[in-house]
Structures are given as structure tokens and as C-alpha cells.
Amino acid sequence: MEVNTQTIIQNREISFAKKGIGWGLLAGASWGLDAVLMGMALALAPFTNTLSLFAAPLVASCLHDGFSGTWLFIKNVISGKWREYARTLKTRPGKLILVAAIMGGPIGMSNSMLAIHFAGAAYAVAITAAYPAIGAILGAIFLKEKIGLRVWCGILLAILGSFVVAYVPPSGESHPHFYLGIGLAVIATIGWALEGVISTYGMDLVxxxxxxxxxxxxxxxxxxxxxxxxxxxxxxxxxxxSFSTSVAWYIAAIGLIGGISQLSWYRAMNMTGVARAMGLNVTYALWAVLFGWLLSDLQITSTLIIGAMLICLGTILTIGNPKQLVTIRSK
Incomplete structure (x- = not known):
């Protein structure tokens, strides 16, 4: 009887881990699409205002998170969870979520939008895809997550693929501040890594x-x-x-996609741990290239193809065996 009970519990945990993998992959795909669409939105009026280099991307980031937060609140109202907002904010884990929000939003998202504006979506996304390595190291230190060699290899391969994708800067004068964009993408990378670790710690009780x-x-x-x-x-x-044009409603739609991505990412971190969730989410670099090719004038090069192959291989290694996910989570 005891053996059967243990088997049932293990099967449920394996199913939980598999769902976490699915949420991680969905987070990557939707975030890649989100980045490309935001890059296209930044090319529309009134974001073409030339009075300030930084204003348009920061406004776009603000609008994006505002609409995403609204969609998520509506979702939580429908599911009857909206009262938990105030209750959670009174707790210590809730306050940690606030800190994580600052790391991921004003620091991560704002610099990501600036990077997309200055360097282009495919290249900015590829650089920020390095955040799983930082997140995995911090997760191992502060959350005591045990990360096997295979998973480390998968994360590092995915990051290597992302750098290969971003190796050649765009030609011509389409992005005159390209390297400024890359620098801002690095700041976003650090912000998102810190967000992942802090929020995962807080989600033990939230x-x-x-x-x-x-x-x-x-x-x-x-x-x-x-x-x-x-x-x-x-x-x-x-x-x-922006509200006097159609671009605000365009960003509202993108915000829905971004909300789905963020929701999927947080669920994945809660189900599979920081390192694996980030290793799956990092596929957004590949998705950004695919959607950039389908929806914009992004040219497919040999470096993009090689980088995409490395990202795919890294993702396969990161996913691994769901049974091993359960073993690691239970330690």
C-alpha cells in the first residue's frame, strides 16, 4: 500500500515537472514574438520622436508592462484571486516580489526596450538570453538548487548559440547606436537574472x-x-x-502576449526551478529570429542558422528527463 502511494505521488510530481517544461517553452516562444512586435512598434509614431534618445523606448516599456499587468489582473479577477494582491503585499514574500519586480521591470524590461531600439530585436534578445547562466549560479548559491552537468551544458550551449546569433552587427546606418544597445542589453540581463532568483524564493509562499x-x-x-x-x-x-493613434492599442495586444509569457515564465520557475526555467525561456532568442524573419526584414545568415542549432541542442539538454527534475526538486 505504501509503495503504491509513493508511486502515485511520484507520478503526480513527474506530471507537474512536465507541465513546468511546457510553460517554459511557451514563455520562450511568446517572449520572442513580443520582442519582435515591440521592435516594430518602436518604429511607429509617436515613438519616432527625435527629441530624446531614451524617451520612446522607456515609454513603450511602461505601456507594455501597464497593459500586461491589466490583462493579468483581469485574469486573476476571473479566477477569483484578485483579493490576494493586497494580502500578499503585506507579507515578507510579497515584499520580495516587489523587489523582483523592480529588478525585472524598470531595470530589466526598460533596458531591454532601449536595447531593442538601439540594436534591433534579434540582437538585443540574443544578448539578454545570457541571463540563465547568471540566474543558475545565483540559484545554486541562494536557493541551493542542484544543477547537473547535463543541464549546465544545455544552458551554456543555448547561451553560446545566442551569442553566435548576435555576432555580426547589422550593416548600414539602421542602428547607429548599436553598441550602446548591446551594453544596455547586458544590464537587462543582470536585472532579469536577479528577478528570477528573488521571485522564485518569494513564490515558495506566493x-x-x-x-x-x-x-x-x-x-x-x-x-x-x-x-x-x-x-x-x-x-x-x-x-x-500614443493614445491618439492606434499604436497604444497595438501595444495593448502585445502586452497580452507579454503577459502570457511572463505568467508562463513564473509558473515554470515555480515548477522546475530557476535554472531549468531560464534554460527553456532562453529559446526566445531563436523565436525572435524566426518571427523577425516572418514579420520584418531580418535576413537569415549562416551565423543565425548555427546559433539556432546550438540553442535547440541546448534546450534539449536542459529539458532532460522529467524524473530527474523531480529528484532534484525533492532534495
Whole structure:
């Protein structure tokens, strides 16, 4: 009887781990699409305002997280979880989610948008895809996650593939501030790695759906009240002007995609741990190339193909055997 009970529990845990893998892959695909569409949105008025280099991307980031947070709140209202927002914020884990939100939003997302604006979506996304390595190291130190050699190899291969994708800068004058964009992408990388570790620690006692809902709304609030004022009045001019065009509603739709990606990522971290969730989410570099080719004028090169193959191989190694996921999580 005891053996049968243990078998049932193990099967449930394996099923839980497999679902985590699925959420991680969905997070990567939807974030790749999100990045490409945001890159296209930044090429539309009023984001073409030339009065400030930084205003348009930061406004776009603010709008993106605002709409994502709204969609997630609606989802939590429908599921009856909306009351948990206030309850969670009163707890220590809830406050950790707020810190994670600042790392991932104003620091991670804002710099990511700037990087997309200055370097292009495919290249900015490829650089930020290095964040799993930092996240895995921090997870091993602070969360005591045990990461096997195969998973490390998978994460490093995926990161290597991302750098290969980004190896050749775009030709011509389409991105005159290309290397500034790469530098900002590095800052976003650090922010997202810290977010993953802090939020996973907080989600030990917080529903992942509530955690990501708080994350997005916190990111929007900090961006609107603390980040945009540093840019100046032009930021608010662009923000309010966007609602007189179709671009705000375009970003609202992208925000839905971004909300799905963020929700999937937080669920994956909660189910499979920081390292594996990040290793799966990193496939957004590959998806960004695919969607960039389908939806924009991105040219497929040999480095893109080689990088894509490395990312795919790394993802396969990262996924591994779900039974091993259960073994590691239970230690």
C-alpha cells in the first residue's frame, strides 16, 4: 500500500515537472514574438520622436508592462484571486516580489526596450538570453538548487548559440547606436537574472499567478512615477500622444502576449526551478529570429542558422528527463 502511494505521488510530481517544461517553452516562444512586435512598434509614431534618445523606448516599456499587468489582473479577477494582491503585499514574500519586480521591470524590461531600439530585436534578445547562466549560479548559491552537468551544458550551449546569433552587427546606418544597445542589453540581463532568483524564493509562499500580476503592475508604477520623470516632459508627451493613434492599442495586444509569457515564465520557475526555467525561456532568442524573419526584414545568415542549432541542442539538454527534475526538486 505504501509503495503504491509513493508511486502515485511520484507520478503526480513527474506530471507537474512536465507541465513546468511546457510553460517554459511557451514563455520562450511568446517572449520572442513580443520582442519582435515591440521592435516594430518602436518604429511607429509617436515613438519616432527625435527629441530624446531614451524617451520612446522607456515609454513603450511602461505601456507594455501597464497593459500586461491589466490583462493579468483581469485574469486573476476571473479566477477569483484578485483579493490576494493586497494580502500578499503585506507579507515578507510579497515584499520580495516587489523587489523582483523592480529588478525585472524598470531595470530589466526598460533596458531591454532601449536595447531593442538601439540594436534591433534579434540582437538585443540574443544578448539578454545570457541571463540563465547568471540566474543558475545565483540559484545554486541562494536557493541551493542542484544543477547537473547535463543541464549546465544545455544552458551554456543555448547561451553560446545566442551569442553566435548576435555576432555580426547589422550593416548600414539602421542602428547607429548599436553598441550602446548591446551594453544596455547586458544590464537587462543582470536585472532579469536577479528577478528570477528573488521571485522564485518569494513564490515558495506566493501563488505564481499573483506574483507575476504584482510584478507587472509594480513595474508599470515605478516606470511611470520614477523612470519617466528623469527623461523629462517629452516622455509624457509621447505616452499621451500614443493614445491618439492606434499604436497604444497595438501595444495593448502585445502586452497580452507579454503577459502570457511572463505568467508562463513564473509558473515554470515555480515548477522546475530557476535554472531549468531560464534554460527553456532562453529559446526566445531563436523565436525572435524566426518571427523577425516572418514579420520584418531580418535576413537569415549562416551565423543565425548555427546559433539556432546550438540553442535547440541546448534546450534539449536542459529539458532532460522529467524524473530527474523531480529528484532534484525533492532534495
Amino acid at each position: 501563488d505564481s499567478d499573483i506574483a507575476i500580476g504584482i510584478r507587472e503592475l509594480t513595474s508599470f508604477s515605478v516606470s511611470f512615477c520614477a523612470i519617466l520623470p528623469f527623461v523629462g516632459a517629452v516622455a509624457y508627451q509621447i505616452l499621451f500622444a
